[in-house]
Amino acid sequence: MSTDIIKNSRNTENAPKSSVSTQTVAFSHYNNISAQLPIDPKSGKIVGDDVKTQTKQCLENIKAIVESIGHVMDDAVKITVFLKNLSDIEAVKDVYKTYFKSYFPTLTKVGVAALPLDGALVQIEALISNGEGTTPQKPSPLVKVARNTAHAPQSAVSTQTVAFSHYNNLSAQLPIDPKSGKLVAGGITEQTEQCLKNIKAILESIDHVMDDIVKTTIFVKNISDVNAVNDVCAKFFPSYAPARTFVNAAALPMGALVQIDTAVSHGDGTPPQLPEDSSKIVIEASIAENAPKTTYAHTVAFSHYNHISGQLPVDAKTGKLVAGGAKEQAEQCLKNIKAIVESVDHVMDDAVKINIQLKHIADIDAVNAVYKTFFKGDLPARTVVGVSAIPMDALVQMDAVVSNCESTPPKA
Template sequence: MSTFNAVLARNAAGLSTADRQAAHSVAFSHYNNLSAQLPLDRTTGQLVAGGIRQQAEQCFENIRSIVESIYHSMDDVVRITIFLRDIADLATVNAVYATFFPVYVPALTAVAVHDLPLGALLQVEALLSNGEGTIPNAPQAGDLIKLARNTDSAPCSALSTQTVAFSHYNNLTAQLPVNPHTGVLVEGGIEEQAAQCLRNIKAILNSIDVPFDDIVKINLYLTDLADLPAVDAVYSTFFPDSAIARSHAYFPARSVIPAQALPLAARIQIEAVVSHGDGTPPQAVEDRHGIVIRTGRSADVPQDKLATQSVAFSHYNHISALLPVSAHDGKVVAGGIAAQTRQCLEHLQNITQSIEHSLADVVKVNICLTRLADLPLVDAVYRDYFPSATPARRIIGVASLPAGADIQIDAVLANAEGTAPRN
């Protein structure tokens, strides 16, 4: 019997999919990563008839089908991410969402994007706990407890939990620039909004006694990429947050994701994934202490002074967003979308190899495209790197990307060896 976690890719019987290059669910250690679900009718494989309510119901029904097919329940969902074509549809989607989570509510992110596959009005993805773990034939650590927690020091919502911890990770609800005392957007411009998002994240972490520098991945949703320099100026005042982090120049892995619109007409929304060294009971004491954050950088991949290429904690590696730019001159590679896709995936392969892993360890891939019509060309290259179509996947259309690129890719990797204490 193996004593190591295994990547476990599964598909729900009878569930149609528009993405032939991805598994419905990819489990590793104590998490299941689900591919984003479109509102496809199970029997026809076509978009369900009707408007936003019918499409939302179908997306969540598809998620429930996947969850139940792997012997879990919707109460095991840790995070839900909703991508919309029109932010005005969010109220209707929220009403549907609430029927699938009538008591417990997971961490939540909602964002409008430029386009979605098949012209769908929305797409929904889920991150699921996996209490049995993925060591073959060997349940891990018993029935782990999910910890859902809120604080009045950050904005509260009946639709989401501020932070949901399971095993060695905390997943935070995406934070808008809302003053928790007034419940409205802060006054001022992008600098004030960025600072408020980060203060809200810090308040949540303070409430659960987790240091700010335990953040391993940040997703920045921006309605205007021209705001990024101003956001970065604020961001660099929050990271690094401690003397130890400053001595190592530690920044979390990061992805900047263009949004068409955000709730409350905000200009920015920030989502965080946080390490949780204490774990969640009933993990044994020896499993809960001394796990370290381990960073990785490849000299063959362009560097970002505000993001670490690979941040590993426990059994996962989080990879920053990768653009199709050359490590030699920082320019987007020539040759169209196929060449750009190959460059992104070469960067991903170089990073994984630099930390002594391979692309077979990838459990989730997230792709942003400026033209969804390019997806067949992207997939033709993608198959060279992922011939078994194992990773879960998410694809969204965006209006533009940094550096004028046409594609951006980030990923989550399995980390079978974990991150044990170092001498």
């Protein structure tokens, strides 16, 4: 593993601190910010009992973190909002849109079964552009490229795709017909197909293809729909299956059954990067022998990041859930991530972001006890949500974003 580029982990006193995560972890041209709860950093307590007050506090915390590292809110490329009650989304939007002056980043909105602290109604995470890079990269005046197409659903509070450096980040796509603005008729198969059609339309509008996708996070209303979704995905990815995580949503906008979030490779870069310098960067998809088998890639590396598929607490040898409770299951999830990371010559301390879904949010302390033992240095940024179901009736699932110092090679 090359050590040329250094991960930059930072905290500020002006936002809530955590013993199990770092507020922001920058690597190369992105900052990964831990999901922020509506906590007053001075009192350490949740503010208010209404969603507008709490949304403002979440965004104030993100703003404080962003400004502490010399950035502004308009450097955000992606925002994800987790809501205890999805019916609160319009109130959230009223507050949200006051925090951006020049444009709206990509946006994902999802209802979840629980949030990490009692009384929290909303939690918000962010991905921020980082033009200055991290040591020893030299600062570069890279430009964000925000784009929409009429061939996919548009929103007044988000952009369909925002490219920065070598990644495109798409707003999560719902099964909406862009002509009618309504959900398509049918069940999970038809809705999944429409989500993927919308993603395909966005990608083609910026001269990309579905095989440029490196990671999909698929939110499903019913966890039993996973196999049907996989069947549809196979039609859209016949030669290569990106990293994938299924997350059970308590509710999705418009009452949808499925919503798909994507991270997309962007070999052409953004100005002033030159297409001829970077358009031949290769996507490297890998399957690790010591991790549970899947029909999609365990890890997909592109440029300076690896994206790890959601890992269940499954023993790779038996293919079954490990015995025990949340602590034992969390340990197995982390062992699986570790096996995947080590299979591509990396270590757990290369992780910049960890995402955790819990069947019972009360298990968070048990998970934290084992979680910290897998990292020797600064802890990654982190997001935790409670869900009502996880594949295989597991208690916990985790995925990861990992730094990739050596980058991926150009084609010969």
